[in-house]
Amino acid sequence: MKIIVDAFGGDNAPDEILKGCRMAKDALGTEILLTGRADAIRAAASRLSLDLSDMEILDCPDVLTMDDDPMSIRREKKDSSLAVGLRALRDGKGDAFATAGNSGAAVVGATLYVKRLKGVLRVCFAPVLPKSTGFFLLADSGANNECTPQMLAQFGLMGSVYVEKVMGVKQPRVGILNVGTEDHKGGPLQQAAFRLLSEEKRIRFIGNVEARDVPDDAADVIVADGFTGNVFVKTYEGVALVLLDKIKGIFKKNLKNQIAAAMVLGDMKQFKKDFDYNSYGGAPILGCSKPVFKVHGSAKAGTMFSALSLTAKYVSSGITGEIAKAVGGEADT
Amino acid sequence: MKIIVDAFGGDNAPDEILKGCRMAKDALGTEILLTGRADAIRAAASRLSLDLSDMEILDCPDVLTMDDDPMSIRREKKDSSLAVGLRALRDGKGDAFATAGNSGAAVVGATLYVKRLKGVLRVCFAPVLPKSTGFFLLADSGANNECTPQMLAQFGLMGSVYVEKVMGVKQPRVGILNVGTEDHKGGPLQQAAFRLLSEEKRIRFIGNVEARDVPDDAADVIVADGFTGNVFVKTYEGVALVLLDKIKGIFKKNLKNQIAAAMVLGDMKQFKKDFDYNSYGGAPILGCSKPVFKVHGSAKAGTMFSALSLTAKYVSSGITGEIAKAVGGEADT
Numbered sequence: 001m002k003i004i005v006d007a008f009g010g011d012n013a014p015d016e017i018l019k020g021c022r023m024a025k026d027a028l029g030t031e032i033l034l035t036g037r038a039d040a041i042r043a044a045a046s047r048l049s050l051d052l053s054d055m056e057i058l059d060c061p062d063v064l065t066m067d068d069d070p071m072s073i074r075r076e077k078k079d080s081s082l083a084v085g086l087r088a089l090r091d092g093k094g095d096a097f098a099t100a101g102n103s104g105a106a107v108v109g110a111t112l113y114v115k116r117l118k119g120v121l122r123v124c125f126a127p128v129l130p131k132s133t134g135f136f137l138l139a140d141s142g143a144n145n146e147c148t149p150q151m152l153a154q155f156g157l158m159g160s161v162y163v164e165k166v167m168g169v170k171q172p173r174v175g176i177l178n179v180g181t182e183d184h185k186g187g188p189l190q191q192a193a194f195r196l197l198s199e200e201k202r203i204r205f206i207g208n209v210e211a212r213d214v215p216d217d218a219a220d221v222i223v224a225d226g227f228t229g230n231v232f233v234k235t236y237e238g239v240a241l242v243l244l245d246k247i248k249g250i251f252k253k254n255l256k257n258q259i260a261a262a263m264v265l266g267d268m269k270q271f272k273k274d275f276d277y278n279s280y281g282g283a284p285i286l287g288c289s290k291p292v293f294k295v296h297g298s299a300k301a302g303t304m305f306s307a308l309s310l311t312a313k314y315v316s317s318g319i320t321g322e323i324a325k326a327v328g329g330e331a332d333t
Numbered sequence: 334m335k336i337i338v339d340a341f342g343g344d345n346a347p348d349e350i351l352k353g354c355r356m357a358k359d360a361l362g363t364e365i366l367l368t369g370r371a372d373a374i375r376a377a378a379s380r381l382s383l384d385l386s387d388m389e390i391l392d393c394p395d396v397l398t399m400d401d402d403p404m405s406i407r408r409e410k411k412d413s414s415l416a417v418g419l420r421a422l423r424d425g426k427g428d429a430f431a432t433a434g435n436s437g438a439a440v441v442g443a444t445l446y447v448k449r450l451k452g453v454l455r456v457c458f459a460p461v462l463p464k465s466t467g468f469f470l471l472a473d474s475g476a477n478n479e480c481t482p483q484m485l486a487q488f489g490l491m492g493s494v495y496v497e498k499v500m501g502v503k504q505p506r507v508g509i510l511n512v513g514t515e516d517h518k519g520g521p522l523q524q525a526a527f528r529l530l531s532e533e534k535r536i537r538f539i540g541n542v543e544a545r546d547v548p549d550d551a552a553d554v555i556v557a558d559g560f561t562g563n564v565f566v567k568t569y570e571g572v573a574l575v576l577l578d579k580i581k582g583i584f585k586k587n588l589k590n591q592i593a594a595a596m597v598l599g600d601m602k603q604f605k606k607d608f609d610y611n612s613y614g615g616a617p618i619l620g621c622s623k624p625v626f627k628v629h630g631s632a633k634a635g636t637m638f639s640a641l642s643l644t645a646k647y648v649s650s651g652i653t654g655e656i657a658k659a660v661g662g663e664a665d666t
Contacts, residue, residue, distance in 0.1 A: 146520050179559075179563040186560065210571075211564045211565075214568070215568075215575040216571065227512060227519065227561070228561060228564055230512040231568075232564055232565075232568050234512075234545035235544040235545070235548075235565050236572055238548045238549065239568070241549075242465050243572075243573060243576050243577075243608070245465075246608075247580065250597055250601065257597050257600065260592075261597075264583055267586060271580070271583060275579075
C-alpha cells in the first residue's frame with residue numbers, strides 16, 4: 001500500500017508531517033509518496049536527522065496555505081502540494097491521499113481531481129470527534145452549506161459504513177442532528193431526511209438526536225447539513241476550549257490551587273487527552289472515488305501517525321467499494 | 334407595575350415560583366398577579382409559611398405541562414395557568430407576564446393571545462447566556478425553524494434594543510452566527526441577512542461570527558434562524574454539562590483527588606456559577622405587543638427572582654415601544 005502525503009499541509013509542515021510519515025513507514029510498513037518542495041523536504045530531513053531515503057518525493061513548487069481561497073486549487077494553486085497529491089491519487093500513483101492543509105481546498109480538490117463515486121451526490125467532510133466515552137462521526141461538518149434530503153441520507157449511509165469498517169463499531173447508531181427527538185421535529189429538510197433514513201434497511205437509524213445529547217453518547221453517526229454541522233462542531237470546540245481555559249486559570253490562581261492541581265495532574269491530563277480534538281486524527285472526505293483523508297491542521301507527528309494509520313485502514317477495509325455498492329455506483333479501485 | 338406570574342409553570346412549581354414572587358414583591362415592590370389553581374397556591378403558601386395576602390390570584394383549573402404539545406394552548410389547554418396569564422396580559426390586568434412553563438407553548442400563546450407588534454414578522458425566543466466574561470443574547474434560539482433574511486434582520490434589531498436597555502450594554506455588537514467570519518460566508522439566508530443588517534444604521538453590526546468564538550466574547554447579540562440557534566444553544570449546554578461532569582468525576586475519584594477538590598472548592602463553585610445557564614434567568618420573547626418573559630424551566634426561587642427583576646426592567650425600560658418604533662409599527666402599551 002502506498003499513501004500519498006502532502007508534506008506542506010498544516011500548521012506544522014513540513015517537520016511534523018515528515019516525522020509522522022517516518023513513524024507510519026516504520027510501524028505500518030506503508031509506502032509513502034511525499035508531495036512538496038523537494039529541496040525543502042530534504043533540508044528538513046537533514047536538520048531533523050530523519051532518514052527519508054525510502055520515501056519518494058514528487059517535487060512541486062507551490063504551497064496552498066490555510067488562508068488561500070479553497071477555489072484557488074483550480075487555477076492559481078493547481079501546482080501546489082495539495083493539488084499535485086490529489087492528481088497523483090487520481091493517476092494511480094498511490095492508494096490514498098492525506099493532507100493536513102486547507103480543508104475547503106481539500107474538499108474542492110477531491111471533487112475536482114479525484115471525482116465522486118458514481119451515484120454519490122456530494123462528498124462530505126466527516127470528522128471523528130470525542131464524546132463522554134469514545135467517539136462519534138459527524139457527516140457533514142461543512143463541505144455543503146445547502147443540502148437536499150437525499151444528500152443527508154447518503155451522508156448517513158457513508159458515515160455508517162466508515163464507522164463500522166474503519167472505526168470498528170458494530171452496527172453503528174445513525175441519528176439526525178435536530179432540535180428535538182420526536183419524529184416530526186425540524187424543518188422540511190430534516191423531516192424528509194428522516195423519512196428516507198427510516199426506509200434505509202442497510203443502516204441502524206435511531207431517529208432524531210438533540211444536540212444537547214450528542215456529547216453524552218446519543219449516536220455513533222450524526223447526520224447534518226454542512227451549515228448546521230459546522231456550527232455544531234465549532235460550538236463543541238469553542239465551549240470546550242473556554243471551559244478548559246477557565247479551569248486552567250483556577251489551577252494557576254495561587255499556591256494552594258497550584259498544589260491542588262499537582263495532585264490531580266495525571267487525571268486532568270488523561271481527561272484533556274480524552275477530549276482532545278486531535279485524538280482521532282481528522283476526517284475522511286467520504287464519497288470520493290479513492291480514499292482522501294483530511295488530517296487536523298494543527299497535527300504534530302503523533303496525530304499525523306494516527307491519521308496515517310486510519311488512512312491505511314480506510315484503504316485496507318475496502319470501504320470505498322462498499323460505499324460505491326451502497327449508493328448504487330462503482331468504485332475506481 | 335404589576336407582573337402576572339404563571340404559578341404552575343416549571344419543574345419546581347408552585348413552591349419555588351411563589352417564593353421567588355415573594356422576594357420580588359419585597360425587594361422590587363412590584364405587584365404580583367398569580368395564575369393557577371387558587372386552592373393549591375394557598376395550600377403551598379401555608380405549608381411554606383409564605384404570606385401571599387398582598388398578591389392577587391386568578392384561579393384557573395388547568396396546567397399545561399412540559400410534555401404537552403405547544404399547540405394545545407389553543408384548545409385543550411386554553412384554560413391553563415399559562416394561557417390565562419397571557420390573556421390577562423392582553424386584557425390589561427398587568428404590565429408583563431412571566432412563566433417558567435413550556436417554552437413552545439409560551440411562544441405560540443404569546444403570538445396567539447398577546448399578538449405581535451405591528452410590523453414584527455415573527456416573535457423570537459432570545460435567551461441570555463453566559464460566556465467567558467459576562468453574557469450574550471441569542472435571537473432566535475428556537476421559535477422559528479424556518480426564517481427569512483428580513484426576520485433575521487429584525488431579530489438583530491430587537492435583540493440590540495433589549496441588550497442595550499434591559500441588560501445595560503452600550504451599543505451592543507450584533508453578529509450573525511455563521512460558518513466563518515468573512516462577509517460572503519454561509520448560505521443564501523445568511524448572505525441576504527448580512528446585506529440587510531449592514532444597511533441597518535440603528536445597530537452596531539459587526540458581521541459574521543463563528544460559533545467557535547461565541548463562548549469567548551465574539552458579540553453581544555447573536556443572530557440565527559431558530560433551527561441553527563437551537564442546535565447552537567443545546568450544543569453549548571451539552572458540552573458544558575459533560576465536561577463539568579467529567580471534572581466532578583476526577584475530583585471524586587480517590588482521597589487524594591477529594592483533598593485537591595476541597596482546596597479549589599470556592600473557585601470551582603464560582604466558576605460553575607459564572608457558567609450557570611440559570612444565572613441570567615431566562616429569555617424574553619421579543620416582538621410581542623407587551624412584555625412576555627420565559628423563565629428557565631428549572632428555576633428555583635433565586636432564579637425566579639432574577640427573572641422577575643429582568644421582567645420589571647423589560648417593562649420600565651419601555652423597550653416594547655422602542656422595538657415598535659424600530660420596526661415601524663406601534664406598541665399597545
